[in-house]
Amino acid sequence: MLTTEKKKNFVMLGIIMLVSVWLFIETFYFEKELGVATSTFGSAFFPRILLGIILLLCIALAVQTLLDKKPPNATPSISRPALLHVLVAMGVCLLFALIWDLAGFLVGAGVFAVLMAVLLRPSVPSLIAIAVFIPTAWFFFTRVFMVSL
Amino acid sequence: MEFSLDFLQSAWAQSITITNLLLLLAGVAIGIVIGVLPGFGPPLGIALALPFTYYISPVEAFSLLLGIYNGAMYGGSITAVLIGVPGTSPAAATVLDGHPMLQNGRGAEAMNLSLVGSACGGLFSTIVLVVISPLLASFAMSFGPAEYFALGMLGITVVGKVSGNNALKGILMGALGILLTTVGFDPISGQARYTFDVVSLYKGIPFIPLLMGLFAMPEMLLKVEQLGTQTVLKEIASVYTFPEFAKIFKHKALMVRSAIIGTLIGIMPGGGGDIAAFLAYSEAKRLSPTPEQFGQGMEEGVISAETANNATVGGALIPTLTLGVPGSAAAAVLMGAFMVHGMTPGPRLFSDEPVLMYSIFIGLFLINFMLFFVGCLFIKYAVKFILVPMQLVVPLVFLLCFIGSYASEGSMYGVWITVISGSCGYCFVKHGFPVIPCVLGVVLGPLIEGSFRQALILNDDNPAGLFLRPISMGIYVLMIFNLFGGQIWDWIKKHLPSKAAK
Numbered sequence: 261m262l263t264t265e266k267k268k269n270f271v272m273l274g275i276i277m278l279v280s281v282w283l284f285i286e287t288f289y290f291e292k293e294l295g296v297a298t299s300t301f302g303s304a305f306f307p308r309i310l311l312g313i314i315l316l317l318c319i320a321l322a323v324q325t326l327l328d329k330k331p332p333n334a335t336p337s338i339s340r341p342a343l344l345h346v347l348v349a350m351g352v353c354l355l356f357a358l359i360w361d362l363a364g365f366l367v368g369a370g371v372f373a374v375l376m377a378v379l380l381r382p383s384v385p386s387l388i389a390i391a392v393f394i395p396t397a398w399f400f401f402t403r404v405f406m407v408s409l
Numbered sequence: 410m411e412f413s414l415d416f417l418q419s420a421w422a423q424s425i426t427i428t429n430l431l432l433l434l435a436g437v438a439i440g441i442v443i444g445v446l447p448g449f450g451p452p453l454g455i456a457l458a459l460p461f462t463y464y465i466s467p468v469e470a471f472s473l474l475l476g477i478y479n480g481a482m483y484g485g486s487i488t489a490v491l492i493g494v495p496g497t498s499p500a501a502a503t504v505l506d507g508h509p510m511l512q513n514g515r516g517a518e519a520m521n522l523s524l525v526g527s528a529c530g531g532l533f534s535t536i537v538l539v540v541i542s543p544l545l546a547s548f549a550m551s552f553g554p555a556e557y558f559a560l561g562m563l564g565i566t567v568v569g570k571v572s573g574n575n576a577l578k579g580i581l582m583g584a585l586g587i588l589l590t591t592v593g594f595d596p597i598s599g600q601a602r603y604t605f606d607v608v609s610l611y612k613g614i615p616f617i618p619l620l621m622g623l624f625a626m627p628e629m630l631l632k633v634e635q636l637g638t639q640t641v642l643k644e645i646a647s648v649y650t651f652p653e654f655a656k657i658f659k660h661k662a663l664m665v666r667s668a669i670i671g672t673l674i675g676i677m678p679g680g681g682g683d684i685a686a687f688l689a690y691s692e693a694k695r696l697s698p699t700p701e702q703f704g705q706g707m708e709e710g711v712i713s714a715e716t717a718n719n720a721t722v723g724g725a726l727i728p729t730l731t732l733g734v735p736g737s738a739a740a741a742v743l744m745g746a747f748m749v750h751g752m753t754p755g756p757r758l759f760s761d762e763p764v765l766m767y768s769i770f771i772g773l774f775l776i777n778f779m780l781f782f783v784g785c786l787f788i789k790y791a792v793k794f795i796l797v798p799m800q801l802v803v804p805l806v807f808l809l810c811f812i813g814s815y816a817s818e819g820s821m822y823g824v825w826i827t828v829i830s831g832s833c834g835y836c837f838v839k840h841g842f843p844v845i846p847c848v849l850g851v852v853l854g855p856l857i858e859g860s861f862r863q864a865l866i867l868n869d870d871n872p873a874g875l876f877l878r879p880i881s882m883g884i885y886v887l888m889i890f891n892l893f894g895g896q897i898w899d900w901i902k903k904h905l906p907s908k909a910a911k
Contacts, residue, residue, distance in 0.1 A: 272837075272840045276581070301862060306861060307588065307591045317577055317581040321577045324577060357824045357828050360811075360821065365815075376807075377804075380800040382801055386798055397808065397812055401816060405463075405816065
């Protein structure tokens with residue numbers, strides 16, 4: 261019977277292996293598209309060797325996980341509310357990037373601060389500090405470093 | 410690099426400017442704060458500051474970053490003494506005697522021992538760095554692509570082995586890091602790889618946004634996860650008084666011994682401050698006339714651990730600067746700073762950028778003196794940063810990451826890379842896959858692929874040319890010992906006595 265930690269390990273290794281196989285197949289396409297003659301040591305050679313090593317390491321890890329009698333050394337498992345917190349935080353980061361792309365930094369950072377405040381429930385002084393930080397950072401980068409955020 | 414007074418004068422003139430001195434000071438102070446904040450270590454501190462160094466000269470950039478590196482290495486000891494929780498992993502050994510000293514009413518002494526030990530350890534390793542690195546760089550000038558390929562592989566396997574609980578996972582992450590560097594134009598043929606017709610991908614995966622994603626975001630997401638269980642410290646006693654040197658320097662032999670251990674461990678790729686601190690601590694305990702008192706508040710315990718962990722800084726910079734193989738996670742991030750400023754760490758740095766090298770040496774000496782003075786003046790205030798709530802720190806660090814990623818690329822491409830790599834990094838960390846080898850893979854990837862293919866071209870496509878040169882063979886032997894040394898030793902112990910008995 262597989263433990264939860266072992267199952268998680270297999271899922272992770274499965275994802276890495278699937279991506280590796282896909283990237284391995286891709287190496288045949290970037291040669292063909294440009295019409296470069298297939299050469300043993302062409303630009304695809306190194307990624308192929310590397311992906312081969314990655315696949316071998318994944319298989320070795322899978323065998324090790326399967327044979328290991330002790331539970332794998334992963335970080336402690338996460339509770340459901342904590343996982344929800346993390347997923348929401350990831351979502352907020354994603355939303356921030358989207359809004360920044362569409363409406364600019366100040367709007368995106370404003371939305372980010374509000375959503376983070378809802379998620380993390382900071383104290384009033386912390387909220388004020390974040391509210392002060394956003395325009396200050398914007399001013400500093402746009403006026404001092406000349407990077408228009 | 411031969412000694413040149415002209416270069417030294419030029420480096421001195423660039424180092425002793427008001428701006429540079431202020432940056433050194435700021436670096437040390439920021440580093441101490443980074444060290445005090447639980448879960449923030451030197452690599453994260455350097456990574457967060459890296460995008461800001463775009464806008465200053467390389468000498469100033471390294472002053473700031475090296476100040477943060479040294480300051481953070483020391484800063485972790487403040488919380489180790491005061492609350493028994495190391496701010497950084499290298500300060501873990503300091504807890505063993507530092508916190509009991511506080512409980513015995515000798516907190517101020519413990520703080521002073523750790524401060525003076527840190528500064529002296531840093532100074533010692535800087536002297537070793539100044540003496541050894543030009544010699545090693547001259548030797549490394551004779552290295553060809555085969556040797557560089559072997560060195561790159563050694564770096565990945567060593568860091569892969571020591572950075573987590575499972576060597577296979579570490580090496581797998583290192584390989585994934587190298588794979589990321591194959592995105593974009595092939596360095597030899599100029600052919601596009603893994604670009605999927607996305608214009609931004611043609612220039613490859615940018616280092617700083619990736620670094621922010623892999624280092625800072627998972628750390629902050631872990632903080633979000635832990636916020637429910639966080640214990641808030643209401644009050645911290647103000648325990649600081651000025652150091653009494655006569656009392657501290659009676660341990661000078663122990664300090665020298667610990668500094669040697671720290672420097673040697675630092676030189677080994679992947680040998681971190683925590684290993685050095687514990688090794689120096691156990692050595693101090695072994696040689697002490699009263700080993701049974703260790704763990705109950707022994708001065709020797711604090712001074713050995715702190716001297717050794719700061720001595721790893723100079724030690725770690727030796728392979729970083731001379732061979733382009735980072736000696737620690739922080740040094741790997743520091744290598745990114747060279748890339749940001751258009752330089753490649755390695756032996757050529759000493760001939761191509763001698764003024765910068767001298768400036769780094771001068772900067773390190775100044776940093777260790779400043780560490781002492783800033784430490785004396787700043788400890789009282791730095792301690793207060795433990796009270797800063799994570800509800801404030803987490804959003805601010807997220808914002809800093811995104812701004813830094815945007816600024817480094819000048820477009821949203823950097824921000825997207827940070828968001829994606831950060832989410833992946835968190836999943837990796839949660840499943841016990843260390844991210845440090847991945848960062849190292851990204852740093853060493855171009856060197857490994859470039860030297861691999863150059864070596865093949867030079868040897869008429871014969872792969873044997875990669876392995877049969879004497880220096881590269883020696884490096885591979887080291888690599889095999891690193892990977893299988895434990896098993897080989899076990900085998901020898903198991904089989905040799907039985908054969909001898911027969």
